[in-house]
Amino acid sequence: MSPDTGPDPEPVRLGDGDGTGPLTDVTTRVRSALVRFVGALRTAGVEVPADGSLVAAESLAAVGIDDEDRARTALRAALVSRPEDVETFDRLFDRFWRRVTEAVDDRPGGVDTSSFDGGFASDAAGDDAVADRETDDPHESGDDRRQSSVSRRLGNVDAPETDDGDTATRARFSPNGPSERVETDPLGGTATADPTPAVRALTDAIASLPGRRRGPAADGLPDVRRAMRRTHATGGVVMEVPQRARRPDAVRGLVLVDVSQSVLDTVDREFLVRVLRTLTDEWRTARTFLFDTDVTEVTAALRAESPDATLREFDRLEAAWGGGTRIGHALTRIRDRASNAVDRETVVLLVSDGLETGDLSRLEAGMTWLDRRARQVFWLNPLAASTAYEPTCRGMVTALPHVDGLFAFAEPADLFDIARQLRHRQRPVGYEHDWRRTDR
């Protein structure tokens, strides 16, 4: 009767007829998904009790995972203690349940994970899940084992997934420290909206922002120097006062993308890759760096002929996905090794949830450097797509004073909205004025 308070809850029952293969893998993955779910709830501001994960695991073990509604009710009873949190819970539960379903569907012989943002091994338990998956499942055929062990590729639409023998996958993540191999799915399988029009709108909006260079203008400030020069021709009499203003410019940019697991949980990877590719195409120059616990420049990879080719390039570059967030470290590395990536013409887009796990003073120093050096710094935060979001985490609080705008980033509509906000220069900009909150 007394609840089991040990670290490992009872294996989740999978219902009748499921006992044909070892359930360790599935159980571990479900448990991993649950831990991540609880973490996501906390991040979203839900008041989860300190031992919420344990009680949730016990609850799930008690009701099983055969019935979504029952599992939802059980977890709600264990994890939610305020009515106002129910909506957030329900929203995040859907994602959790998708992972659970995938874990169940992805049992022996099956590598058919269908979600682009799949992958359960974001935390310690998840790492175990991958290890289990690679070593413990005697029901996997040789090919399947190889397929699993080569880790899930970020995408390969053209080549068949099961028999290409591609062992070069380097998609990796871990919350901190060494990266771990993970599985991902092909890009082409999901119906992500084409972000190209949205990126173009954003590009136009950024390009229309006044740059640092000044030029003749009808409604600018008096150009005293030019006026003085002209007085030479009129004997010292000022006939007219020319004006000058900052000129719109082609967009030169630096894109820093946090590919830590917490971001990948909220942003569709396909959407992310397509946006990055389009930015690289549309901007005059754009250098892109991926970072989690390490930094990798992927500018060249984004110019590849197709998204899948880009992923293959990522693969070749051993770009790591899904680690922890060390923004300060990344900025320091860029400042030390690629300081020419930022100059006073550069617009910086920083895609991150701001959940910094590194040294905050380093983040502060890095943001100060960016702010001082770049033309504009825009922070795109996937978590701001939630209307309940407030930038109260330590990383965001540190970075916010150095940012020209904090926006949501989850779908093309967000990019359109950033463009809309930037076009209205007199109005305040930011996530709090976006379409989700103002219904514009």
Next chain:
Amino acid sequence: MTDDIHDDFETLTNERLQSLFDASDYVAEDEITTTVLLALKLGRPLLVEGEPGAGKTELAKVLAEGFDTDLIRLQCYEGLAAESALYEWNYTKQLLAVQSGRDDDEGSVFTEEYLLERPLLRALRHDGERPPVLLIDEVDRADEEFEALLLEVLSDFQVSIPELGTVATDTTPIVVITSNRTRGLSDALKRRCLYLHVEPPSFEKERAIVRRKVPELDDAVVAAVCGITERLREESLLKPPGVAETLDWARALTVLDGAPADDTIPADDGTDTPEDRPLTETDIRTTLGCLLKEAEDVERIDDETMSALLTAAETARQ
């Protein structure tokens, strides 16, 4: 026997629990059934929150009835202290014992004989065959100090009595804690409980409840009653009617059914039985006190609102 009932909980299913609720005429959705089942299986207290009259207290009563066990109720109020909730010494008896010299025989007046059990201790020392249902009602009315007292009880299901020692339970009681959310509860208390928020019932659920609880009322009238209360809840009232108020009203209408309040309403074609005739404005006005418990709310029901209520009733009947 303890193990028996706990074994019962282990093997208890949603369907079994649902049938138990059905037998007690308690209309419970899957969400309620699953959460209660979970609380029983995990042996955790169940914290039930919701609007007044949503059936929170009834849930505990139904569980006690369904499991054929005792219901031990602790009604919370501001200033509730340990001696009213846990135990106190029978001072009068102690005094008499001391005066009569009996204490010399016994050695102490702090023994079981002089102990007055209050609900929490009674639940822990319950010696029935089945664990009792401990209902801690409206815990939000009690002070935060009382919550701290509850923590010890709910964590280990034991209580320390300095003069006697620690009293632990053999049969973990089924604990149901209700709150009307007049204030937030401490995290420590919430952490020890499973949480259930009872939503205001939908039209269909409320209709089913009224049908069960007031079976003598005609179906069409039940629909009209539920239609009107549903419409009333859309108004900005100080105290919107809960299910309890709906049931009160339904029963009031049943009582008045034999003597229609509005004698001026003719039977259109002479075929309407009293059950068939629609609710009239007079019916509603004369029984509004069952639904609305605030004078301002009653005043708020002007002709326009009344007309909307009648329309809602008619729509529901159809």
